[in-house]
Amino acid sequence: MPDQLPPSPLDGNKVMISLQHLTKVFPGQREPAVNDLSMDIPEGEIVILVGPSGCGKSTTLRLINRLIEPTDGKIVLEGEDVTRVNSDELRRRMGYVIQQIGLFPHMTIEQNIATVPRMLGWDRKRVASRVGELLETVGMDPEQYRRRYPKELSGGQSQRVGVARAMAADPPILLMDEPFGAIDPITRDRLQNEFLRLQSDIKKTIVFVTHDIDEAVKMGDRIAVLREGSVIAQYDTPERILTNPADAYVETFIGSGASLKGLTLAYVRDIELADWPIAQKGTGRQAMREALLGSDRTAILTLDEQRRPVRWYTARDLDRSESLDEVGLPATALVESNATLHDALDQMLTSYTGSVIVVDRDGSYRGTVELDAIKHRVDEIRAAARERARQMSVPDHEPMTQAPSR
Amino acid sequence: MSKFLDYLEFRQDHLLELGFEHAQVVTIALVIASVIGVGTGIAVYRRERAATVAIAIVGTFLTIPSFALLAMFIPIFGLGYEPTVVALVMYALLPIVRNTVTGLRQVDPAVIESAQGMGMGRVRRLLRIELPLAWPIILTGIRVSALLLIGIAAIAAAVNGPGLGEDIFAGLARIGSASATNLVLGGVLGVIVLALLFDLFFLLFGRLTTSRGIRA
Numbered sequence: 001m002p003d004q005l006p007p008s009p010l011d012g013n014k015v016m017i018s019l020q021h022l023t024k025v026f027p028g029q030r031e032p033a034v035n036d037l038s039m040d041i042p043e044g045e046i047v048i049l050v051g052p053s054g055c056g057k058s059t060t061l062r063l064i065n066r067l068i069e070p071t072d073g074k075i076v077l078e079g080e081d082v083t084r085v086n087s088d089e090l091r092r093r094m095g096y097v098i099q100q101i102g103l104f105p106h107m108t109i110e111q112n113i114a115t116v117p118r119m120l121g122w123d124r125k126r127v128a129s130r131v132g133e134l135l136e137t138v139g140m141d142p143e144q145y146r147r148r149y150p151k152e153l154s155g156g157q158s159q160r161v162g163v164a165r166a167m168a169a170d171p172p173i174l175l176m177d178e179p180f181g182a183i184d185p186i187t188r189d190r191l192q193n194e195f196l197r198l199q200s201d202i203k204k205t206i207v208f209v210t211h212d213i214d215e216a217v218k219m220g221d222r223i224a225v226l227r228e229g230s231v232i233a234q235y236d237t238p239e240r241i242l243t244n245p246a247d248a249y250v251e252t253f254i255g256s257g258a259s260l261k262g263l264t265l266a267y268v269r270d271i272e273l274a275d276w277p278i279a280q281k282g283t284g285r286q287a288m289r290e291a292l293l294g295s296d297r298t299a300i301l302t303l304d305e306q307r308r309p310v311r312w313y314t315a316r317d318l319d320r321s322e323s324l325d326e327v328g329l330p331a332t333a334l335v336e337s338n339a340t341l342h343d344a345l346d347q348m349l350t351s352y353t354g355s356v357i358v359v360d361r362d363g364s365y366r367g368t369v370e371l372d373a374i375k376h377r378v379d380e381i382r383a384a385a386r387e388r389a390r391q392m393s394v395p396d397h398e399p400m401t402q403a404p405s406r
Numbered sequence: 407m408s409k410f411l412d413y414l415e416f417r418q419d420h421l422l423e424l425g426f427e428h429a430q431v432v433t434i435a436l437v438i439a440s441v442i443g444v445g446t447g448i449a450v451y452r453r454e455r456a457a458t459v460a461i462a463i464v465g466t467f468l469t470i471p472s473f474a475l476l477a478m479f480i481p482i483f484g485l486g487y488e489p490t491v492v493a494l495v496m497y498a499l500l501p502i503v504r505n506t507v508t509g510l511r512q513v514d515p516a517v518i519e520s521a522q523g524m525g526m527g528r529v530r531r532l533l534r535i536e537l538p539l540a541w542p543i544i545l546t547g548i549r550v551s552a553l554l555l556i557g558i559a560a561i562a563a564a565v566n567g568p569g570l571g572e573d574i575f576a577g578l579a580r581i582g583s584a585s586a587t588n589l590v591l592g593g594v595l596g597v598i599v600l601a602l603l604f605d606l607f608f609l610l611f612g613r614l615t616t617s618r619g620i621r622a
Contacts, residue, residue, distance in 0.1 A: 102520030
């Protein structure tokens with residue numbers, strides 16, 4: 001393979017689902033709901049279908065498990081054409097989670113989760129242990145919840161059970177239609193984080209529909225921005241969509257604040273940390289004063305025996321007569337190095353000094369992040385994205401819809 | 407009043423026997439009607455036109471006066487058990503068909519979609535999801551039919567049918583005589599007691615056969 005070949009948008013991952021010229025025209029309608037859609041979905045990634053309501057994204061998802069039969073085109077699963085196979089058997093190979101969840105109200109949580117394994121003929125013991133395992137995976141105590149009924153669960157718990165049920169027979173693919181759409185923002189955020197953590201273990205191929213670009217950026221390894229008729233406006237990584245929207249439509253859909261959204265994709269660990277003068281707690285005032293004067297900073301940070309940040313002192317604080325425990329300001333605004341720049345910026349707005357202290361997992365001091373560093377990193381990300389786009393010799397404003405054939 | 411109590415004591419065995427016959431014919435008709443009615447409901451609930459037609463047909467059955475219907479059956483089925491059961495089945499259909507259709511239609515579409523999305527086929531979905539969820543409503547229909555049949559079955563004595571109607575008709579035939587009132591009252595009382603017993607049965611049966619997850 002020649003070196004110059006542009007990296008495939010799928011980064012060489014194996015294609016799990018391939019949609020080929022998929023079209024759906026509903027009876028009595030002239031415009032197709034899905035119009036000649038072709039896309040490859042790589043194994044082990046979360047691919048987000050995002051677009052305004054009515055753009056055909058949910059229809060597209062239902063075409064994949066053939067809850068809606070395509071008018072034309074092919075669905076290829078791991079190389080196998082499944083457009084004509086028995087649709088019930090096809091669906092047992094894919095988990096399906098919808099916004100309304102649709103737990104079976106007359107069945108216990110255990111029976112709900114056991115639905116597909118029982119259809120597949122698993123024996124009782126294997127089903128029971130799988131249910132226990134899944135409930136633990138989604139953070140619910142099996143003994144407490146097994147025998148409960150859906151009406152006894154909160155919205156967030158129902159959603160967890162819905163995900164557990166979809167994963168019950170360990171299908172390689174999960175289809176999720178606005179799975180967190182009907183949940184309050186705080187719970188949603190928690191469920192999203194839990195789900196991402198789960199996904200990093202299970203590595204399923206996930207097709208995820210949402211109308212919320214923020215959710216798309218947060219959850220997606222890859223995002224397909226769709227316009228009416230489920231036509232792909234851009235299919236790319238979140239970074240590239242934010243920094244390099246294919247056209248005015250994508251730009252409008254991302255909305256303002258694309259740079260701010262991009263901050264959720266960059267991490268504190270990737271930027272160079274700044275340094276402030278530091279002193280062990282209990283160091284004499286004179287020594288601290290000298291350390292402070294020797295730097296170009298306006299404050300000095302004290303650390304305790306475990307190197308955990310304690311207080312900030314300015315030169316004036318050190319001149320005051322009160323005890324050192326009473327003057328200065330407590331060292332707040334701490335982040336760990338796996339925090340996103342978005343988190344760091346958020347902390348920065350609350351900090352006294354305008355910098356955020358970065359600590360290790362055990363709380364020990366590593367350095368600080370300043371506004372300039374964040375700005376610098378954003379510029380870098382943008383420049384890199386432009387450079388990559390240029391190297392791929394794809395014009396900036398041409399929608400990229402498909403992996404080059406390999 | 408005390409005379410009536412004496413009468414009841416005297417006729418105890420006879421009334422019990424009639425009551426038993428009454429309950430039996432109602433139960434037989436109800437079982438047949440449930441099978442036909444729920445089956446019809448399942449066959450039509452997805453199709454608007456078919457459902458409307460089916461409900462209209464079984465609805466007209468209910469508008470035929472019971473006397474007339476039973477009389478019409480004499481040339482076909484003769485006297486006794488058969489015309490009674492056929493007529494009762496016809497009267498029982500409307501509540502059962504209608505409630506089956508209503509019950510199956512009110513199942514949350516999200517529940518059906520998720521069942522479908524998990525690869526549950528048509529039959530399995532009906533048996534495991536839709537019917538259990540529609541069951542309380544279907545059972546209510548059967549219960550309404552049961553009460554209806556207990557009343558109508560009394561008329562069946564007109565075609566020599568079994569049950570408490572025998573005493574009621576016997577009493578009505580000799581109105582004015584000393585025993586007439588007692589005969590009628592005894593039969594009516596039997597019908598009421600039977601209705602209460604059936605209702606109690608359905609209450610318990612409903613609790614036993616409805617999942618705890620959907621009980622109110």
